[in-house]
Amino acid sequence: MSEINKKYSRITDVPKDAFANQRINNNYLLINEIGRGTFGLVYKAKDLSNPLSAKENFFAIKMMIVPNVKSENDKLREQEMRDEIKKYSTQIFNPRVVKIQDYLQWENYLLIVMEYVDGQSLQKMLWEKDGMLTFEEIIYYFSEIAYGLQGVHDMNMVHRDIKPGNILLTKERQIKITDFGISHVKGLVYDGGNIQKTKKPSSPGTPRYASPEEYIKSGSASDDKNSFQSDIYSLGVMLYEATTGSEIIKINNPKLFRPTEDADRKKREAFLLDQTLVAEFLAPSLLNPTINKDLELIIMKCLERNLANRYRTANEVAEDLKKVGRGEKVNIKKTKNEPYKTESIKKLENDNKKFEKFNKKFINKIVVPVIIGIFVIAILLLFVLLW
Template sequence: MVHAMAEATKTQTVQTIGKYELIRPIGDGNMGTVYLARDPFSLQDVAIKIATPKPADDDRIARRRRKLFYIEAKAAGMLRHPNIVATIDAGVEDDRRYLVMEYVPGASTLDRFCRPDNLLPIEHVVGTMLKCAIAFDYAHNQGVVHRDIKPKNIMLTQDNEVKICDFGLALITSADINDTQVMGRLGSPRYMSPEQVSEEMVTNQSDVFSLGVVTYELLTGVSPFKADNISAIARRITREAHKPLTEYRDDIPPALVHIVDRTLKKHPAGRYQTAMDLAGDLSLIHDEIRHTTNQLSSTRQFERVSRLSFFEEFEESEILETVKAGEWEEYEAGNEIILEGEFDKSFYLLISGKVSVRRADLEVDVLRPGATFGELGFIVNQARTATIVARDKATVLKIRSSLIERTSINCQLRFQKAFLKNLAERYCSTMNFIARSKR
């Protein structure tokens, strides 16, 4: 009897919509709150955007919200692309409209990398925008213009794959849906195209302009049309030239500067005609950067890592295997390498520089070359328990478990031994810190 009452109470406290059990809010989108939820039949985690009518809305605003929801559900349902968040289901329950989407665990939105102190490497920016351009060209060919491209609507997964989301302000160009379109000045002011600001006809080239704004911010950490108010932003977008990228940094290839400048032309005729045209130029510059950027060769990388204590028992061939299985990454002082609460199955070996280990904004340790971090995520794929920040310019070797598994048996055994040794040392260091803090 008691068990039955407990089960009944548990059932009553679980919030649901449709067949889905709501777990917790994870974000806000246009016209709705996004929740992490679960399909009780497939046990699959999903993201659900719920649009709830607001008591203060008059009939006109309420109709507008309903139209926007219908457009988002329709637009998202038309698109099936690996770089666009998939739509699974949609419905209405008790006047609450909901959209069920693919859940992407551990993803970060690009606004995190639009700060001057946390910029991505140029090659990474170009690769990310290349994937975006290809995905948006697909959407445009399906008759969907996003109209709200901004860093918060583009995610990077744990494997650095792009996932575009939030088609809540989309324009669908199909003739059979024109009567339900919402027109006017729609979008986020800093990322609007001149034709959006002027409430003129919007085409796929409007999205090209917005992609240019996002690229500019990823390269500089600054908005090209920054101003104190919406009117001033609108004036800058429609009338004033953006500050040249070269005024912020001198390491951007001239060809990339030209690409960004072309996307930000005031008149659509001066821009790329399609997102695929933009993708073509980005692909060329991406290949050029990969071949000309000043990266260490495998031989030079070997010389640097072979001196570290982690590799002291490795054979030379096994060191080379490990280096080739990893990604060589560099971070400027203040850059976040991993973030507390994120999911990431990578393990990091510090090659040079120093990094700070922080928990809840408290520095608990400082790591030096030869140290490792990210061990728990590497083993059990749990959320990161600390934030790692570069104290000065730092170089790390980022290693994924799936790539280590492809190395030779001897290399794997050697790696596991060194890995466990470092894990034990980190454990002792943490215990010592706790003991000192209690004194």
């Protein structure tokens, strides 16, 4: 059986380069796999639509396994999704954003055809530099990323998965924001194997980079807690890690990143809820004493849990970074960045207080008298024996 006829249910089951040299509707030739993530594979592909062209045109094609689409209603939702992708692909002209060229279905895969970037990801650059960038690199790359992010927001899109692996760098040092997969287009998500149209995304993006508000569970399916400021928080996490060389959230148990059981999912949710919403972040200067103080202020403002204190636009982040790069001061007031108080956290705190109160009463009224009684009896017994 050929690889294209195998019905894989998970991306991790697909062998590397399984589709190399496959033709897609005589329009594209898949050359080799250049990346993969939780939701899809990415192939370098050749454009076959213009064989007479002297210049070889390449694209990057993201392949995602088709969910269980069976009913006419599901097919209609898939078509709506196709129209939504096309709508955004024709409107994004920002040079800092990877352009979406086409969207199609092939065999049992959904394909997004994108601009091919001949370079490396910011993630790879960080790996090569032991997780830290120089001051000059921080100012240049992150101001460019912020400007690109503003271009995404100007199209009324929330990326929802801003992270180093989704920032590409060309050989000319130009940044390109990528990975506008279907799950990242606001209002269209996968749920239970089918395509669902909703205003509320099903889950946060990559856990380590997700904003606090993305973890708040609301009772209303139409209550969308994601905003442009959610992407700015993710930008702040990247800045924090690139200046300190330390992960802002450390998950020691790898199973918590990709839960295999319900128990693992509950542990991950509890851990992330605590780390993202409640735990205090160490100031970057405690991990990197040489950090520019104004740059530190920018990072902590991006990481504000309270949206009112966080940057409102990505352009503001870029402009402040440019100021710091020129040696100017930024007008940012330090805040305490108070823990994010959600109903679930308040309930947990109340339950803890009730438990502590019960324990105190239990100890004072039962445990202490019992211990005293045992002690008295022991003394009496000792007295009798010695007598």
